[in-house]
Amino acid sequence: MAYICYMQINIAKKVAAEQAATYIKSGMTLGLGTGSTAYYAIMRIGEMVREGLSVKAVATSEESEELARAQGIPIIPFSEVDRIHIDIDGADEANAALQLIKGGGGALLREKIIAAASDQMIVIADESKVVAQLGKFPLPVEIIPFAYELTLRRLHQLHAAPALRKKGDQYFVTDNGNYIADCHYERIADPETLHAQLNDIPGVVENGLFIGMAHLLIIGKEDGTTREIRR
Numbered sequence: 387m388a389y390i391c392y393m394q395i396n397i398a399k400k401v402a403a404e405q406a407a408t409y410i411k412s413g414m415t416l417g418l419g420t421g422s423t424a425y426y427a428i429m430r431i432g433e434m435v436r437e438g439l440s441v442k443a444v445a446t447s448e449e450s451e452e453l454a455r456a457q458g459i460p461i462i463p464f465s466e467v468d469r470i471h472i473d474i475d476g477a478d479e480a481n482a483a484l485q486l487i488k489g490g491g492g493a494l495l496r497e498k499i500i501a502a503a504s505d506q507m508i509v510i511a512d513e514s515k516v517v518a519q520l521g522k523f524p525l526p527v528e529i530i531p532f533a534y535e536l537t538l539r540r541l542h543q544l545h546a547a548p549a550l551r552k553k554g555d556q557y558f559v560t561d562n563g564n565y566i567a568d569c570h571y572e573r574i575a576d577p578e579t580l581h582a583q584l585n586d587i588p589g590v591v592e593n594g595l596f597i598g599m600a601h602l603l604i605i606g607k608e609d610g611t612t613r614e615i616r617r
């Protein structure tokens with residue numbers, strides 16, 4: 387799967403991504419996120435590499451890896467990763483405590499593995515992603531295909547109102563060969579508890595709540611300015 391070319395530039399996403407790129411220094415190993423905001427970060431890093439920046443990177447999805455390679459960003463195997471200095475990724479929702487919902491693009495598992503391995507996770511988003519309480523965006527939960535009906539039943543018991551994500555008339559399959567159950571909570575009062583309850587279900591691989599992972603949130607605005615919130 388390849389990134390579509392974004393014909394209409396989204397200024398808010400672009401400025402957030404470009405501000406995040408100012409934190410990058412030569413010699414760093416980077417984590418590259420997934421989604422339409424991360425797209426702008428990868429494009430900017432590509433430009434910086436062509437201007438002489440020396441970095442290495444790992445990607446959170448096959449599509450981001452493909453885009454990064456096309457932009458000339460050196461992608462290294464995980465066996466060669468010593469440390470990841472900065473991970474730059476988008477979010478579907480973010481609150482003031484820098485708790486996130488991620489996985490709208492279906493890449494939450496790789497995104498979480500890379501965020502957890504990074505010294506610093508920088509989240510880039512437009513203003514519409516900033517919320518007082520998480521949960522309006524359906525929480526993506528990655529589940530294995532085996533006996534998925536039973537896993538969905540367990541999610542129902544957690545009041546998740548899960549819906550298996552579809553792509554056309556097929557179930558959406560992640561880069562890891564799994565399904566995504568989008569869980570409709572509307573309001574998540576206690577993200578830590580829900581995170582633990584979801585990951586406790588056999589068949590759940592990971593959920594899209596990112597708690598205590600983001601260090602910096604860069605919010606881009608339509609007027610071309612940015613605002614930063616640090617944890």
Ligand SMILES: O=C(CO)[C@H](O)[C@H](O)COP(=O)(O)O
Nearest residue numbers: 421422423476489490491493
């Ligand atoms: O978590 C993600 C992909 O799994 C994305 O970061 C999230 O969905 C935000 O995407 P976009 O920047 O396109 O709004």
